[in-house]
Amino acid sequence: xxxxxxxxxxxxxxxxxxxxxxxxxxxxxxxxxxxxxxxxxxxxxxxxxxxxxxxxxxxxxxxxxxxxxxxxxxxxxxxxxxxxxxxxxxxxxxxxxxxxxxxxxxxxxxxxxxxxxxxxxxxxxxxxxxxxxxxxxxxxxxxxxxxxxxxxxxxxxxxxxxxxxxxxxxxxxxxxxxxxxxxxxxxxxxxxxxxxxxxxxxxxxxxxxxxxxxxxxxxxxxxxxxxxxxxxxxxxxxxxxxxxxxxxxxxxxxxxxxxxxxxxxxxxxxxxxxxxxxxxxxxxxxxxxxxxxxxxxxxxxxxxxxxxxxxxxxxxxxxxxxxxxxxxxxxxxxxxxxxxxxxxxxxxxxxxxxxxxxxxxxxxxxxxxxxxxxxxxxxxxxxxxxxx
Amino acid sequence: xxxxxxxxxxxxxxxxxxxxxxxxxxxxxxxxxxxxxxxxxxxxxxxxxxxxxxxxxxxxxxxxxxxxxxxxxxxxxxxxxxxxxxxxxxxxxxxxxxxxxxxxxxxxxxxxxxxxxxxxxxxxxxxxxxxxxxxxxxxxxxxxxxxxxxxxxxxxxxxxxxxxxxxxxxxxxxxxxxxxxxxxxxxxxxxxxxxxxxxxxxxxxxxxxxxxxxxxxxxxxxxxxxxxxxxxxxxxxxxxxxxxxxxxx
Ligand SMILES: Cc1cc2nc3c(=O)[nH]c(=O)nc-3n(C[C@H](O)[C@H](O)[C@H](O)COP(=O)(O)OP(=O)(O)OC[C@H]3O[C@@H](n4cnc5c(N)ncnc54)[C@H](O)[C@@H]3O)c2cc1C
Numbered sequence: 001x002x003x004x005x006x007x008x009x010x011x012x013x014x015x016x017x018x019x020x021x022x023x024x025x026x027x028x029x030x031x032x033x034x035x036x037x038x039x040x041x042x043x044x045x046x047x048x049x050x051x052x053x054x055x056x057x058x059x060x061x062x063x064x065x066x067x068x069x070x071x072x073x074x075x076x077x078x079x080x081x082x083x084x085x086x087x088x089x090x091x092x093x094x095x096x097x098x099x100x101x102x103x104x105x106x107x108x109x110x111x112x113x114x115x116x117x118x119x120x121x122x123x124x125x126x127x128x129x130x131x132x133x134x135x136x137x138x139x140x141x142x143x144x145x146x147x148x149x150x151x152x153x154x155x156x157x158x159x160x161x162x163x164x165x166x167x168x169x170x171x172x173x174x175x176x177x178x179x180x181x182x183x184x185x186x187x188x189x190x191x192x193x194x195x196x197x198x199x200x201x202x203x204x205x206x207x208x209x210x211x212x213x214x215x216x217x218x219x220x221x222x223x224x225x226x227x228x229x230x231x232x233x234x235x236x237x238x239x240x241x242x243x244x245x246x247x248x249x250x251x252x253x254x255x256x257x258x259x260x261x262x263x264x265x266x267x268x269x270x271x272x273x274x275x276x277x278x279x280x281x282x283x284x285x286x287x288x289x290x291x292x293x294x295x296x297x298x299x300x301x302x303x304x305x306x307x308x309x310x311x312x313x314x315x316x317x318x319x320x321x322x323x324x325x326x327x328x329x330x331x332x333x334x335x336x337x338x339x340x341x342x343x344x345x346x347x348x349x350x351x352x353x354x355x356x357x358x359x360x361x362x363x364x365x366x367x368x369x370x371x372x373x374x375x376x377x378x379x380x381x382x383x384x385x386x387x388x
Numbered sequence: 389x390x391x392x393x394x395x396x397x398x399x400x401x402x403x404x405x406x407x408x409x410x411x412x413x414x415x416x417x418x419x420x421x422x423x424x425x426x427x428x429x430x431x432x433x434x435x436x437x438x439x440x441x442x443x444x445x446x447x448x449x450x451x452x453x454x455x456x457x458x459x460x461x462x463x464x465x466x467x468x469x470x471x472x473x474x475x476x477x478x479x480x481x482x483x484x485x486x487x488x489x490x491x492x493x494x495x496x497x498x499x500x501x502x503x504x505x506x507x508x509x510x511x512x513x514x515x516x517x518x519x520x521x522x523x524x525x526x527x528x529x530x531x532x533x534x535x536x537x538x539x540x541x542x543x544x545x546x547x548x549x550x551x552x553x554x555x556x557x558x559x560x561x562x563x564x565x566x567x568x569x570x571x572x573x574x575x576x577x578x579x580x581x582x583x584x585x586x587x588x589x590x591x592x593x594x595x596x597x598x599x600x601x602x603x604x605x606x607x608x609x610x611x612x613x614x615x616x617x618x619x620x621x622x623x624x625x626x627x628x629x630x631x632x633x634x635x636x637x
Pocket of ligand 1 (some may be wrong): 123124125126127128131132133134157158159160213267362365366367368369370371372375387388
């Protein structure tokens with residue numbers, strides 16, 4: 001058993017931290033205030049080849065595992081870029097895994113290199129306003145007409161749709177009452193985000209203003225059959241395949257944002273003198289911070305365990321979900337403690353921890369809620385009756 | 389043309405260094421270490437010379453603890469071709485480093501050695517100059533511009549009061565100043581390639597050099613804390629304080 005990153009993984013971490021140091025607090029604060037996509041950061045990651053970290057070598061990627069991708073994404077968040085930085089590139093790192101696993105060679109050659117080279121930006125449209133976490137109930141309808149599909153429906157929370165030109169879209173091709181299994185009848189596409197057929201409406205949200213999330217109103221979007229990923233009706237399977245790695249990456253990002261918040265809080269606790277002593281000399285200040293460290297690092301070990309299981313081809317559902325749950329909660333607590341440790345200054349934008357706190361709720365909510373993770377673990381690990 | 393680039397592992401420039409409680413040196417346990425920034429500039433310059441077709445091979449050398457191999461990997465990821473690690477648990481001072489580099493230069497026969505003008509940990513600014521003396525090669529130190537034509541190298545130096553341009557004949561030593569170039573960020577594909585590049589492992593004894601320190605550090609102290617400034621009410625009071633308190637006029 002080995003509890004340390006390999007030298008190569010450590011090098012990835014250091015190199016990302018070094019690169020991200022170019023995009024400091026002021027950069028991210030400005031992007032947040034102006035609510036504009038961090039194009040410069042994105043471009044820097046493109047130019048140095050990082051977007052392809054976990055994609056196959058034959059399509060221009062580096063062919064590394066989800067462990068390395070997690071190390072990378074954690075370092076991005078931990079650099080102070082937080083979820084703004086992580087979400088800006090998250091989709092590029094593993095989002096097209098369904099294409100890698102279920103796509104034909106022609107599709108991989110057509111779809112992967114432009115994404116890795118930054119020529120294409122993709123968004124991921126699964127969640128629907130009237131469906132929620134019950135994904136098998138998706139209503140957005142795709143109907144086959146000759147060599148095309150015609151899609152109508154609504155999606156919600158689709159992140160980066162303001163800047164993306166491609167969309168990975170989960171649709172229903174067979175009505176629910178005609179399928180014999182709940183998970184059947186869904187079909188996945190990777191296609192052009194045709195704005196003449198898809199209205200993209202920004203959602204005003206709590207944080208991460210640099211990276212948009214949106215409502216999509218899809219009105220007779222035409223998709224050529226060549227853009228279908230896998231067989232018709234097999235969309236749920238294709239999505240399922242990418243879920244565990246996605247949870248692992250989110251967990252890594254959540255630990256990253258928790259770590260940076262904790263580092264800021266510790267520094268402030270050392271520097272700020274009240275009642276003639278640094279506030280960090282009071283146990284009421286130190287203990288919660290120490291507990292945050294312990295929780296973050298424990299969550300990180302669970303994340304690395306899940307990643308290692310995945311990379312060695314083993315079942316990792318329980319661990320990936322547990323890691324996402326633990327990391328999101330620990331990240332949030334650390335951000336909350338960081339704000340409280342700063343006192344009034346914690347509420348001031350110039351100390352950045354309030355931004356981290358607002359962003360730290362995202363890994364708790366998306367792509368799956370803590371409640372549903374616990375329901376899953378209760379059912380699958382503890383053998384309790386299914387509750388959802 | 390072969391270029392040799394020595395690279396030193398130092399406390400990262402972002403780290404606020406702390407003096408050990410016994411005053412014997414600075415705290416390095418658990419502290420982030422990186423390549424000396426001036427050495428990054430040296431690697432960058434060598435890589436640019438290779439990209440221009442002037443250089444054919446770049447050899448990165450680092451000396452010290454085992455982890456110096458990570459510093460070499462960084463150089464390899466930036467574009468150096470292979471590495472040499474001289475492993476030593478003894479603290480290596482500039483004199484020992486220069487002697488070791490001399491032996492390596494004799495073996496490798498580079499046409500050019502590019503070093504940082506100083507390392508940001510001890511600020512000695514001595515290794516390049518000592519190495520030039522040992523090899524009997526000309527040196528262009530504190531370079532802000534380097535131009536190679538045939539067997540000549542023109543080095544623009546940053547000196548007090550302006551720029552000085554010197555012409556040296558190769559083989560030569562160059563030490564880098566801050567404005568020579570802006571080092572690149574290693575790309576992921578190059579980091580991956582770097583992992584397959586060879587690093588040769590040596591010990592000072594293999595090179596016939598006794599690395600024992602010649603200088604003894606007596607004590608390391610924190611710089612004195614800065615006193616708060618004072619506000620004066622008038623010019624007369626300022627002049628009075630400068631004359632009678634600060635005694636500078
Ligand atoms: C910033 C942000 C970015 C996002 N980006 C994307 C994106 O790019 N693409 C995309 O497709 N989606 C995205 N999402 C959507 C996200 O994945 C969903 O919001 C999330 O899956 C929750 O779904 P819901 O909002 O429909 O919640 P609901 O399903 O409505 O659930 C609401 C609450 O009820 C609870 N609940 C529901 N059912 C049960 C039950 N049976 N037992 C116990 N509790 C239950 C949930 O846990 C939750 O607390 C994003 C969301 C956010 C906030």
